[in-house]
Amino acid sequence: MPTSTTSSVDPVTAEVLRHGLSSTGLQMSIALRRAAVSPLIYDMLDFSCGLLSRKFQVLAQGRSLPVHSGTMGAVTKATVEAVGGAEVLKQGDVLFNSYGYDIGQHPQDCAVVMPVFLGGELIGYASVRAHQADLGAKAPYCSDTTDNFQEGVIFPGVFLQREGVRQDDIYRSLLANSRFPQALAGDLAAQVVSCETGARGLTRLVEKYGLDRFEWIAERIFDHGEAILREALAAIPDGRYEAQGEIEFDGVSPDPIIFDVAVEVSGSDVIVDFSDAPEPAVGPINCPLLHTRALARISILSLFVPDTEPVNEGQFRPINVRTTPGTLFHALPPAPLYNTAPINNAALDAIHRALGAAVPELVPASAGGDFCGIVWWGEDDDGPWSNVTSHATGQGGGPTADGGAPLVYITASGLLTAPAESLEQRSPFIVRRMELSTDSGGPGKFRGGLGYECEYELLDDARFTSIMDRTATGAAGYGGGGPGTPNAQTICHPDGRREPLQKCTDKPIEKGATMVVRNGGGGGYGDPTERDPGAVRTDLVERYVSEEQAREFYPQAFGDNDAS
């Protein structure tokens, strides 16, 4: 139930506006995907669209990359403040921001912010973060930067357009800093088109109700979002739940990074406590505060709120973070932050494991932990080419079911894996194999989902950057369940040499070599000896599990009383 006095708002009007706002958010993402020229945007959802109130509250979001999704308020606020605050904004302005500490991640995830006016009055903002193909970092994709100046060109909140007029000095400077200026031009235009779509929708809705009434109803909608989440959170027993996370390689320094995280639950309030985090990493996995906040938000929402509930500011209210400035989870400039993907996954995983002790009926065992992403590029007879192969990962067994089919890790869900036939059309590749790995799922009462292997044979020399993590320890099991298999990437050279990989940037790979990517399995849930013998037999028939592994972990399926 609503927590403030907004309960007097008519529940019908609030529902109509709530739906209208969420539809406007969706329309922004439709417009962006339709207009974008880069696959990372149109095919992989590497973006987020937000509609913000004057006070930078999230009114609505489009279908977005989950890990971006909790940042739009802070990103918009920082950008507006950078140019001098709301007072200096005029109709027809468009702001641009590529400063990692304002937007939360690498400069490529740059923000375009459009203030929205109605009758000369500011009524809110439409903002889009979208991953640009290149903004001038040391390589097209990096895993080894050591400060944020190596990560791309910084535009710390500037006017890209002033009262409808494009600021050519800024625009040309931007394009001049990109390896792919055409793609940048196209995708920037797409960000603006998406903002315009959001602005039109917001204007229509504010016109319908008047600004004062609109903002009053919006408060009611936030209260609603908050109430939905609080009702779910109230089911968690009060307490402090702790877990440890690990990044095995930050891309530069060889030592693994261990971090502690705790979730404090009191009533329906949750504090995700990162205050014991270690000092910032040497390599680019550091999280600015607004990014850490977004991580906490998606970690909690992904367990407690169904996808059908549109995200708004209210859902963020019960979730707070505690951090220590100058640490891994509250990094300060110039700590590098290009490649936060591995820490996104590790942090979400740790938060979920911590909560597993509190609400085991809701939290599955860990997923394989990474997308083992590789960005490739090269040049052939037709000119330069590039592509991205990212992968799904084995899902953890759950409280009531096995891990199921591999899915893209949840922080980046929306991303699609590339079909072999599409890769072979576009790039000098032959895909030799894409196959589930038998025995890769962690044993358990409910087995971890399988990981899988891909083999890419190169028909030409190429270069690549790999951002894979989790090659040493597999996805954790839960409640007696065993771990899944870890990730691995290996180059098989034409001369027979096998070269295991870690994260690497701008590395050459020669014609005739094969990259073997092993995507880890999910962790098992519960004691394997409690697994239904019938389920074990099915696993054997489907070859999800080998007889050897079955005999080791599931003796109950081979008992004397058992006919098979």
Next chain:
Amino acid sequence: MNQPFGSPGGQVGVDDLAAAVKRRGYVESKESRNGAASLRIGVDVGGTFCDLVILDEATGEIRIAKGPSTPTNPDEGVVGTLRDALSDGEIERAKHFLHGSTVALNALIERKGATVGLLTTAGFRDVLELRRGERIALTEVRWQAPRPLVPRRLRLEVRERVLANGQVDRPLELGDLDGALETFESEGVTCIAVCLLNSFANPEHEIAIERALRERGFSGPVSLSHRISGEYKEYERTSTTAIDAYVRPRIAEYLSRLEQALQEMGFGGDCLITTSGGSALLFREAEERPFETVMSGPAAGAVASGELCKQMSVPLAVTADVGGTSFDTCLIRNGLPEMRYQGEIEGMPLQAPWLDVRSIGAGGGSVAYIDAGGLLRVGPDSAGADPGPACYGRGGDRLTVTDAAAILGMLAFGELAGGVTLDFASAERAAAKIAAELGRSPQSVAQGVLQIAASNMSDAIREVTLEQGEDAREAVLVAFGGAGPLFATLLAKELEMKSVLIPRHAGNFSALGLLYQDLAVSTARTLVMPLENQDALRAIDDLIQTLFSELDQRRKPSDGADGEICHEAFADVRYIGQEYSLTVPLRLGADRQVTSVEELNQSFLDEYGRTFGRMLEQPTECVSIRVRVRNVLPKPSEEYRPEEQPETQSRSVQAFSFTEDSVLPFAVVDRSTLGSGKSLEGPAILLEPTTTTYLDSGYSAEVEESGALNIFEHRRSE
């Protein structure tokens, strides 16, 4: 009889309806029995009803009727409905029987299809399970992908490899089939699907496998991916091929049983079934390509709307097809419903022509409730056919959209078939529960339910139009289905649309769409090639000729009879580097030759500019070629003749007006008495056998020549 929300369902209601059909002359026009003119019969089967439409090709007269459907053996319901509605010997005059069916869809939804064995390229047996890693509920950690149609033990590998350019990298090892067949046999496999990598570029290995399977004695159906889809992306093509094999026996059995039953009744014409793409296939072709019929349900309504737009020269329209459980909408430009070439069913992709009809869970039976955050919500849960809305008086106690409309007076007196009336008291009781919780009046809750449903529908329409770069305000709304006309003025107001069309027979409009379809066969093949020179022209032309000759082989000489034959070709074109392509028509010269690549390029640029509002400075490439051979069937052109009825006493009912925000007297008018050219000012409620039109204050309706109602906002000052 008033039956506005699709499906009250259950035996009682159905019997009432059937009785009403007979008693009250539900059959709308008088039959013209004499003369040997031929008939065209359409039957659309839904979950509760068989909708029947009969066209007299000589007079253009249309008759409509309803009968109960029989989900277990759908053919029985079809035959029963025909027997009830047709007079003796009449069926012998029919030349075409056009059918819309959910048999294939239900086989997928209920997972009651064949035991399929899948053969793949070595290394790729798991394509169907790996999918593309997509988590449909983006942010739910517990979400799981649907189980693959073919379990892993029946997905077996054959050593071979064809490259993207069609070159054979590794020869086919036919010996691998021996072990596979042994497994298939012991597991009771009845259908085999074959999907090899890059087979669209070179199908030789798939063809050789089929031959070898026959040589080894396999006599069941074999679905080869290059024949089924011919397009690249192995997961999508494998999924399509597996779906084809999975539904094949059920469709074949059903269609042959139905055809036989029709023949026994004396029918001697062609039996046709509608496809997801909104055209018709002969039964024997559908048995060979059952995957094309999976989404035949909503397609026909879009086809009928397209035809209406053509007749009335409406350049841009959006449909609002509101039934018992869902709201379906489709964009129509220049009389052509928006077409896609990939759809998805139950989370499984399907590469086939597909009318782009989007659905949300908002219909007459959608249930209203208060959610955990204290807001009033409507749908997607539906009271369904059983028990149905509370006002059907069959034990339903949850408030639905229909109940809310009844409470507001929008359904006038609520007269149902055979003298049954809506149970207003039950509707009020259902609303009172929610009203008490919210501390509001039942009347205001009912208004809220209608407003919420209408705004959900409007948002869906905005999304559908925006995706194609169109503005909903510029479009005409075509409202039909049991509950569509009820929402007409609500949606027009919300979307600021200038005009709404309510076609004749609006409640049966989908079934009517069956009669507007052409016979068509189609196929596609991926051919990735830059659009830059004469080589491209030659390659595209060669492929088109190949595809046309494949279609010519598929069509038997007797097919479809007498209509004009159109050969049509389309190309998927994109900017090099992009993933999404646009499908644009290819102009063919004499001898079906492609005349110019520049022209193709230009139509792509035009289409791109129109859709996205700008163009890029990048070279373009062809991705796939699609061809279609269409046998144009004559379109019904029914002359609209209002029933001449004695002046009855004019009636009115107190109903809620959304534009005036108060309860007003609404005139209650029998729609069939309105002659063409006649106009009517709201507030009014128009009754007809299968739906109810709610004409709010501030709107006027004019009867077009076709009998369609054209609703528009009138100036208050006038």
